[in-house]
Amino acid sequence: MSDFDNVGQLMCLPLDAIQPSDSYSAPSEYIVAAAAASLLQTGGHNWIPLIVEEAGDYAYRAITNHFIYVVAAHAGLEEVWCLVIKSSPTDIEQARILAGEVTPKVNLTTASRATITSVLKYLASQPGTSLKSVDVTISASKIAAEDRSNWQDFAPIAKLKCGITKGKKLDEFASAFYLSPPPPPPSPPSTMSIKQASKQEILERLNYLVIHKIDGFGTVDPEKLSELIVNADRSKWKSLNPITKMNCGINTAKVKTLKTLFTL
Amino acid sequence: MDWSKVLANIPPQAKEAEVCTQFVPHLLEALGFSEKERLPQFSTGAGNDCVDFAARKNTSDDVFLFTRNEPDLLIEVKGRFTNAGGAINLTENSHQYVSTREQLKRYLLSPKCKSAHWGIITNSSHIQLFRCHDKVVTPATECIELTEENITSVVNHIKNLIEDTPRCLTVCVYNNKGGVGKTTTTINLAATLVTQKKKVLLVDFDSQRDLTKSLGLEPSSVKLSECLTDNSLDIRSAIIPFKLTQKSGKSNKVYRVFDVIPADHGMEAFTHQTQSRIQKGAARLRDLLKPFANEYDYIFIDCPTQWLFFSKSGVYAADAILIPTRHNDLSSLQNAARVIQEFILNDVKKIRQDGGPIALPIFFNGSPADGRSIDMAQKEIEQVIATAKTVDKINLVPYFFPKIKPGDMNKTVFNLPDYAVVASSAFARVPAVYKHKKVLEYYLALAREYFLNE
Ligand SMILES: Nc1ncnc2c1ncn2[C@@H]1O[C@H](COP(=O)(O)OP(=O)(O)O)[C@@H](O)[C@H]1O
Ligand SMILES: [Mg+2]
Numbered sequence: 001m002s003d004f005d006n007v008g009q010l011m012c013l014p015l016d017a018i019q020p021s022d023s024y025s026a027p028s029e030y031i032v033a034a035a036a037a038s039l040l041q042t043g044g045h046n047w048i049p050l051i052v053e054e055a056g057d058y059a060y061r062a063i064t065n066h067f068i069y070v071v072a073a074h075a076g077l078e079e080v081w082c083l084v085i086k087s088s089p090t091d092i093e094q095a096r097i098l099a100g101e102v103t104p105k106v107n108l109t110t111a112s113r114a115t116i117t118s119v120l121k122y123l124a125s126q127p128g129t130s131l132k133s134v135d136v137t138i139s140a141s142k143i144a145a146e147d148r149s150n151w152q153d154f155a156p157i158a159k160l161k162c163g164i165t166k167g168k169k170l171d172e173f174a175s176a177f178y179l180s181p182p183p184p185p186p187s188p189p190s191t192m193s194i195k196q197a198s199k200q201e202i203l204e205r206l207n208y209l210v211i212h213k214i215d216g217f218g219t220v221d222p223e224k225l226s227e228l229i230v231n232a233d234r235s236k237w238k239s240l241n242p243i244t245k246m247n248c249g250i251n252t253a254k255v256k257t258l259k260t261l262f263t264l
Numbered sequence: 265m266d267w268s269k270v271l272a273n274i275p276p277q278a279k280e281a282e283v284c285t286q287f288v289p290h291l292l293e294a295l296g297f298s299e300k301e302r303l304p305q306f307s308t309g310a311g312n313d314c315v316d317f318a319a320r321k322n323t324s325d326d327v328f329l330f331t332r333n334e335p336d337l338l339i340e341v342k343g344r345f346t347n348a349g350g351a352i353n354l355t356e357n358s359h360q361y362v363s364t365r366e367q368l369k370r371y372l373l374s375p376k377c378k379s380a381h382w383g384i385i386t387n388s389s390h391i392q393l394f395r396c397h398d399k400v401v402t403p404a405t406e407c408i409e410l411t412e413e414n415i416t417s418v419v420n421h422i423k424n425l426i427e428d429t430p431r432c433l434t435v436c437v438y439n440n441k442g443g444v445g446k447t448t449t450t451i452n453l454a455a456t457l458v459t460q461k462k463k464v465l466l467v468d469f470d471s472q473r474d475l476t477k478s479l480g481l482e483p484s485s486v487k488l489s490e491c492l493t494d495n496s497l498d499i500r501s502a503i504i505p506f507k508l509t510q511k512s513g514k515s516n517k518v519y520r521v522f523d524v525i526p527a528d529h530g531m532e533a534f535t536h537q538t539q540s541r542i543q544k545g546a547a548r549l550r551d552l553l554k555p556f557a558n559e560y561d562y563i564f565i566d567c568p569t570q571w572l573f574f575s576k577s578g579v580y581a582a583d584a585i586l587i588p589t590r591h592n593d594l595s596s597l598q599n600a601a602r603v604i605q606e607f608i609l610n611d612v613k614k615i616r617q618d619g620g621p622i623a624l625p626i627f628f629n630g631s632p633a634d635g636r637s638i639d640m641a642q643k644e645i646e647q648v649i650a651t652a653k654t655v656d657k658i659n660l661v662p663y664f665f666p667k668i669k670p671g672d673m674n675k676t677v678f679n680l681p682d683y684a685v686v687a688s689s690a691f692a693r694v695p696a697v698y699k700h701k702k703v704l705e706y707y708l709a710l711a712r713e714y715f716l717n718e
Contacts (some may be wrong), residue, residue: 004615005546012540014495057551058495058543081540095654 006084013082015072018052019062024066035067036075046072049083051095060084064099065094087232109151110175113144113178119176132174135161150213152181185212202226205261215257220249225226238262265294267415274388280343288341292319294419295337295426300329306338309376316341316601318377334379337426338370342387354390356407361385366395366577371716372396381429384422385506388609391421391638392619395583397433399717402583403619432558433645433715435564436621440603441596442569444588445629447474448686449710450566453586456707460716462561465503469525469549470568470577476526479506480693483706489530493541494549497551499525504579507668508694526663546573547615549580562715571607579612582621586714591631591641591679600626601648604663605656624714625666629654630682642675646686678713 026032039046050068055061062069063085067220072080085095096102106119119141124131139162146160155175158166164173171201189205206222209215232242240258243250250258267290274286285305297319306318306573318326318335327337342352344366354361366385372394383401384393392407404425408418437446437453447470454464467488468475476483486501505520531540542548549565556563567578579585587603589596604623612621632638645664652660667674683703687698697704712718 002611002615003545003573004580004612006543006545009545010540011543013538013543017543019497 007054007086011082011084012079013052015069015078015080015200017058018050018069018080018082019055019059019061020069020073021062024070026067030072032067032074035071039071039075039077044075044077046081047079051085051099052082053085053087053092055087064096064101066101067212086221101182103176104174105178106178108143108154109148109180111144111177113140116140116143120173123172123176130168131164136170139163142239148179151179153179169200185214188261190233191261191263193264194229195237195264197262199226199230202229208261209257215254217254217257220254224248225250241263265290265416265419267419268412269414270672271388271410271415274344275550276454277345277349278343278388279347279385280316282340282343283343283386283388287336287386288317288339289467291384291386291419292317292339295319297321297337297613300327303329303335306335307554308331308371309375310370312375313374314372315339315646316375318380320379333376333520336372336384338380339384339386340364340371342375343389344389345376350644352387354387354392354573355409356392358469359543361390365392369401371400371450373399375423376718382426391422393420393425395425395429398432398715399585399625400584400715402433402622405596406619407618407657415438432557432560433562433584434553434582435562435584436567436584437564437586437588437604438567438575439577439587439589439596440569440571440575440599441593442588444593444596445476445680446588448564449586449629449680450475450564451478451706452686452693452697452703452707454528454562454564455697455713456704456711457528457562457715458522459697459704459708459710462634463521463559465556465560465563466506466522466524467553467563467564467565468524469531469574470527471531471574472568473498473527475566476524478691478693479524479695481506481524481526483526483528487528487530488526489527489534489538491552495543496610499555502526508698531641537693539573546576550575553581576607576612577608579621580616583624585621587626588629589626589649589676591628592637594641597626597641597644598648599711600663601660602651604660605652605658609658617623623663625663626677627710628679630686631679632681633679638679645675677711680710 008078027156028128034236046068048065050072051063051065052060053063054225060082065148068080085091092100097104106115108116117136120131120140124134125127135153142160143157145157152260154170154177157164157173158170163168170259188208192201194202204223206226209217210222212222214222225246228246229243240250240255240262243258270287270290275282278286282384288683300317301322302317304317305314307314317339318337318338319335320334324330342354342360345351352360354364357708364385368385371377372380372383380406381396383396385392389409390407390409393404394401396406405422408414410418435449439446450466454466457464466475481504484502484504486497488502491497491499491502503523504526506522506524508519508521509516510519553563565578565581567575569575585608587604588598589600608621608623628641649660649664652658661668664677665675667676683696683700683706685700685703686696689699692699697707
């Protein structure tokens with residue numbers, strides 16, 4: 001936004017400098033014709049602007065409010081009033097959202113129960129929905145109760161028995177949401193013998209599991225556990241099971257995970 | 265050209281000699297200069313000065329390698345590291361950048377290099393292209409950091425520029441202070457350059473139309489204000505020639521002195537409605553003037569005082585800004601600093617992203633050569649420079665005291681004397697330089713100081 005471009009400015013632009021939408025279709029011929037008549041009756045100055053971006057030197061692309069382009073063209077106008085917006089994907093997305101052209105998506109990774117309920121209610125009220133049979137309150141509660149922080153896709157929903165089953169229903173649900181999971185963890189440290197590992201080497205491997213919250217390790221104290229392992233009489237171990245008896249929150253399920261980093 | 269291979273062969277701590285052998289020959293090759301079209305260690309004709317490389321395209325009967333004259337491109341090379349092992353940083357405004365740029369400028373203006381239109385500084389990590397037009401050296405690109413990713417497009421861009429040398433230098437005469445002589449300077453400087461065989465176009469971009477009126481001109485049927493809003497109009501039709509009649513014996517001879525795009529009334533009525541029809545806003549004038557790049561030697565744009573649409577357009581359209589000041593008007597000196605710092609360097613240059621425009625050093629318009637009032641102006645300038653240095657960390661010395669050199673605190677500012685004829689001829693519709701020999705001498709000195717490389 002500077003005096004050396006037109007971003008943020010209301011501009012009267014030649015219609016033939018604007019590239020119209022290639023996907024929009026106007027509601028009905030009679031509405032377009034009547035709107036064009038109304039526009040001409042008031043001197044041809046459209047008060048609601050077409051929203052455009054600069055597509056090049058003296059060339060523009062329609063972003064939203066496409067109806068206005070169709071009406072102005074139908075009315076035979078050579079110029080149309082436009083608002084020039086910033087040309088970035090997020091700015092364009094925002095303009096389309098605010099114009100009501102696209103429905104904004106909700107982040108399911110962090111959405112509250114109330115938000116999930118509200119979205120489900122909206123979806124279930126849409127014509128032709130496949131979610132009509134879904135009990136919105138129960139289903140929203142079940143989803144909200146889950147730890148969604150690491151979900152990479154919407155597949156876990158289908159396993160919740162909340163009425164939203166794989167297929168049409170889940171697709172419709174997914175159309176209103178997006179996920180922002182943390183990036184996948186870096187590759188793990190190499191596997192090594194637990195009998196030969198130094199305290200530092202044990203700690204490094206435990207830290208990896210704890211920091212990236214792998215298989216419920218988020219609650220394990222790596223300092224304490226590595227200390228206990230180093231001081232145990234490891235030479236006689238025949239499996240990693242003795243670790244389950246160290247009172248450090250390691251059960252047989254977690255031993256399975258430890259086996260990916262430690263051999264005997 | 266496999267640039268990734270070339271770059272991989274340059275040692276990370278390459279000295280100048282290594283950049284000269286591992287990088288520059290490939291660069292010249294890519295810029296379209298064959299082995300017979302380039303020379304290392306080209307003697308510039310000024311003392312023992314040698315520029316690292318010179319290049320020129322051969323013609324059927326002239327091989328540059330053999331005739332060794334009329335270079336078109338000079339390259340001043342630095343290492344990535346000095347021979348002593350210190351890193352050389354060529355990022356814009358670093359100490360080494362400034363001294364390298366000044367070195368290149370000196371070479372470009374040397375006796376045997378007057379034909380050179382282009383100059384490059386590079387250490388293979390950075391590169392910048394400069395254009396030389398008569399005496400004026402302007403950046404033609406920003407100082408660009410070379411990477412494996414951008415080098416192909418950067419070199420191509422430089423190649424495209426040097427293969428299409430524009431004939432024209434566009435100068436905007438501007439100070440954010442009125443009455444300093446912008447219009448007077450524009451007219452008389454233009455008229456003076458005409459006597460030196462330069463083809464000149466003047467653009468009156470001030471809605472007050474002082475320039476147009478003082479030359480007694482009227483706009484053509486196609487008006488500048490209309491060209492701003494209507495992309496289909498041909499700007500060439502807006503040109504009005506300024507002619508003078510000379511009596512020789514019994515007959516009158518009509519001379520076409522220079523061309524003018526006059527200001528028109530449409531510019532006065534510059535409303536919100538008009539502004540909504542100027543696509544690209546203050547960047548529009550620059551596009552409008554592009555068709556003249558090979559038609560004229562100089563385009564001068566006369567601007568009004570305020571930093572608004574008209575002046576912004578003029579500065580944006582220009583390669584160089586000439587800033588008149590008055591030695592006895594301290595605010596004109598402070599405003600000159602503002603123009604350089606805030607408007608040129610911090611605004612337009614950042615938006616243009618092509619290295620331009622540049623500010624030429626200021627001059628005193630209508631001042632005595634010395635005396636108490638000059639001393640006072642000098643004190644004021646020292647103050648302005650000190651403030652800029654401490655507050656904004658910017659060195660304004662070259663813009664106010666261009667003659668200062670290490671060991672030589674020469675604080676002379678070029679001055680154009682006050683002369684009554686200059687003021688009175690504003691009504692005579694003839695540039696003062698054509699009425700009085702002495703005035704022509706004054707303006708010729710101005711033209712030599714800033715533009716002519718004789
Ligand atoms: N060198 C000069 N000698 C005498 N008068 C001058 C000189 N330069 C400018 N003037 C006069 O100063 C006044 C202001 O000059 P002008 O060119 O209109 O300034 P600006 O365009 O910056 O407002 C005019 O009356 C002009 O004739
Ligand atoms: Mg003026």
